[in-house]
Amino acid sequence: MTAARPVPAPRLAPATSDPDTGGFFAAAARGQVALRYCAGCGAVLHLPRAYCWHCGGWDTGYRAVAPRARVYSWTVVEHQVHPAYPVPYTVALVELADEPAARLVTFLPGRPALHPGQELRAWFERLENGTVLVQWRPANTGDEAG
Amino acid sequence: MTKTGWQPGACAIAGIGTTDFSRDSGRSDLTLATQAVLAALDDAGVAAAEVDGIVRCDMDLVRHNDLAEALGIRQLSYWGECGPGGVAPCAMVGQAVGAILSGQATTVVVFRALNGRSGRRYGAAPAAAHQETVGGNVTYDEFFLPHGLLTAGQMFALMAQRHMIEYGSTPEQLGSIAIACRDRAQANPAAQMRGRPLTMDGYLSARMISSPLRLYDYCLETDGAAAVVVTGAERARDCRNGGSLIQAVAQASLPGTQPGTMFPALMRDSITSLSSRAVADVLWARAGLGPADVDVAQLYDCFTITLLLQLEDYGFAKRGEGGAFAADDGIGLAGPLPCNTSGGHLSEGYIHGMNHVVEAVRQIRGTSTAQVPGAEVSLVTSAPPPASSALILTADR
Numbered sequence: 001m002t003a004a005r006p007v008p009a010p011r012l013a014p015a016t017s018d019p020d021t022g023g024f025f026a027a028a029a030r031g032q033v034a035l036r037y038c039a040g041c042g043a044v045l046h047l048p049r050a051y052c053w054h055c056g057g058w059d060t061g062y063r064a065v066a067p068r069a070r071v072y073s074w075t076v077v078e079h080q081v082h083p084a085y086p087v088p089y090t091v092a093l094v095e096l097a098d099e100p101a102a103r104l105v106t107f108l109p110g111r112p113a114l115h116p117g118q119e120l121r122a123w124f125e126r127l128e129n130g131t132v133l134v135q136w137r138p139a140n141t142g143d144e145a146g
Numbered sequence: 147m148t149k150t151g152w153q154p155g156a157c158a159i160a161g162i163g164t165t166d167f168s169r170d171s172g173r174s175d176l177t178l179a180t181q182a183v184l185a186a187l188d189d190a191g192v193a194a195a196e197v198d199g200i201v202r203c204d205m206d207l208v209r210h211n212d213l214a215e216a217l218g219i220r221q222l223s224y225w226g227e228c229g230p231g232g233v234a235p236c237a238m239v240g241q242a243v244g245a246i247l248s249g250q251a252t253t254v255v256v257f258r259a260l261n262g263r264s265g266r267r268y269g270a271a272p273a274a275a276h277q278e279t280v281g282g283n284v285t286y287d288e289f290f291l292p293h294g295l296l297t298a299g300q301m302f303a304l305m306a307q308r309h310m311i312e313y314g315s316t317p318e319q320l321g322s323i324a325i326a327c328r329d330r331a332q333a334n335p336a337a338q339m340r341g342r343p344l345t346m347d348g349y350l351s352a353r354m355i356s357s358p359l360r361l362y363d364y365c366l367e368t369d370g371a372a373a374v375v376v377t378g379a380e381r382a383r384d385c386r387n388g389g390s391l392i393q394a395v396a397q398a399s400l401p402g403t404q405p406g407t408m409f410p411a412l413m414r415d416s417i418t419s420l421s422s423r424a425v426a427d428v429l430w431a432r433a434g435l436g437p438a439d440v441d442v443a444q445l446y447d448c449f450t451i452t453l454l455l456q457l458e459d460y461g462f463a464k465r466g467e468g469g470a471f472a473a474d475d476g477i478g479l480a481g482p483l484p485c486n487t488s489g490g491h492l493s494e495g496y497i498h499g500m501n502h503v504v505e506a507v508r509q510i511r512g513t514s515t516a517q518v519p520g521a522e523v524s525l526v527t528s529a530p531p532p533a534s535s536a537l538i539l540t541a542d543r
Contacts, residue, residue, distance in 0.1 A: 011292060012280045013279045014282075014289070015288050021281075047286050047289060047404060073307045073417065075356045075357055076356070079356065081269070082275055091293060093304050105289065105412070116311045
């Protein structure tokens with residue numbers, strides 16, 4: 001694997017103050033992958049929201065999960081639509097090892113060789129504005145970057 | 147047949163109209179809307195002043211009062227709006243039916259107008275991507291845009307790749323859909339791809355946009371407008387070209403539908419079966435018909451994969467076999483399900499699902515440039531994420 005490409009323009013930073021989803025990014029800033037769960041019945045609420053329709057509970061919050069995932073699908077983007085995302089790059093859709101029903105997307109530089117079910121590990125990308133993104137890369141890659 | 151409370155054939159489409167389809171209309175969205183609606187009213191033989199209802203798409207720049215003023219409507223008594231975006235057209239017709247059957251209007255115009263090439267391009271990064279931070283406020287964009295997932299095409303590419311993983315679908319199968327639509331466009335003087343036939347070599351050698359989707363897997367960003375006039379079935383019989391009966395309309399979402407407008411659909415249990423499968427259940431029950439009864443279909447084709455997934459969701463092909471169905475000429479004029487007979491979004495133009503409604507009426511009237519002989523049951527579908535809609539027209543004879 002090559003090291004991450006230099007980033008030519010500030011990447012898009014996520015809004016981190018949304019009352020429903022902000023906890024995900026707060027956890028990422030602490031180096032954790034966290035999902036929102038219902039404290040009453042244990043249902044995972046992903047994408048995050050405040051109310052659990054399974055049990056009618058409002059007592060919900062974030063809980064860390066293992067930073068492991070598997071490749072579910074991917075696309076290699078060859079046609080550029082935004083200056084901060086020069087091509088080629090890859091967007092992968094991943095399913096979390098602890099919660100296969102919960103998926104996230106990740107940015108991967110270039111055209112990495114991927115296969116379905118391939119094991120991935122989380123890493124935490126700090127953007128220029130200080131926000132931290134949860135990203136994923138093949139589990140056999142070194143942990144030095146990021 | 148499930149009892150549904152729906153009234154099959156109580157209303158009809160009595161008028162259809164479009165503008166030309168181009169890359170640069172040189173006209174405002176309001177002018178495009180006005181021209182398409184006037185054409186539809188003229189087709190029906192109904193005066194603009196008689197219109198008392200308007201239904202628009204939530205992404206249209208033209209509001210109901212803009213159009214009412216442009217047309218000289220005397221008294222608007224109903225207006226409605228559906229969305230998001232391409233989900234709307236069949237649901238917009240359904241909203242017109244609801245207004246008529248509940249006594250809120252008698253003559254409802256349903257329209258979509260956009261400068262989709264010279265104005266806001268849906269193939270570009272979303273407007274939100276020009277803000278300092280993205281997402282929040284129930285958009286859920288914060289989970290997608292920062293990772294470089296920026297367009298609908300990239301999302302459907304993830305779906306196409308997953309369909310290939312689960313079922314072994316091939317680029318050639320996607321290509322067969324692009325080619326079938328291109329073939330139909332050759333007979334249609336209004337189609338932007340008329341005169342530009344496509345071969346499999348041409349499809350496969352075109353540049354990759356977002357793998358596995360190539361250039362011709364993408365529809366045509368288009369400037370133009372399309373409109374229909376909806377009224378009661380009895381009244382439609384006295385209109386200039388009669389009525390195409392609205393046998394059924396359906397809107398439906400899936401359990402676990404996910405929030406947001408588009409990307410969160412990637413979080414559902416399956417990304418190879420979309421909300422179209424929920425629409426199909428409601429639609430067939432209301433129509434008292436099934437897939438085998440359909441003579442011709444206009445399936446929403448923002449991308450080739452979108453059409454493929456709907457072949458399975460609506461029950462025309464078995465799960466996983468939509469690609470093989472298309473590649474075996476299943477959607478050609480001689481096939482079991484002739485599709486997108488105007489050329490569709492892929493080769494006629496992308497009016498966000500509304501030109502499909504117009505073409506479905508032409509098939510009932512026998513006036514399509516790729517007419518299916520004796521067509522009496524005509525299906526239209528609208529975009530599948532996050533929820534979807536569809537309708538069935540039948541001949542009034």
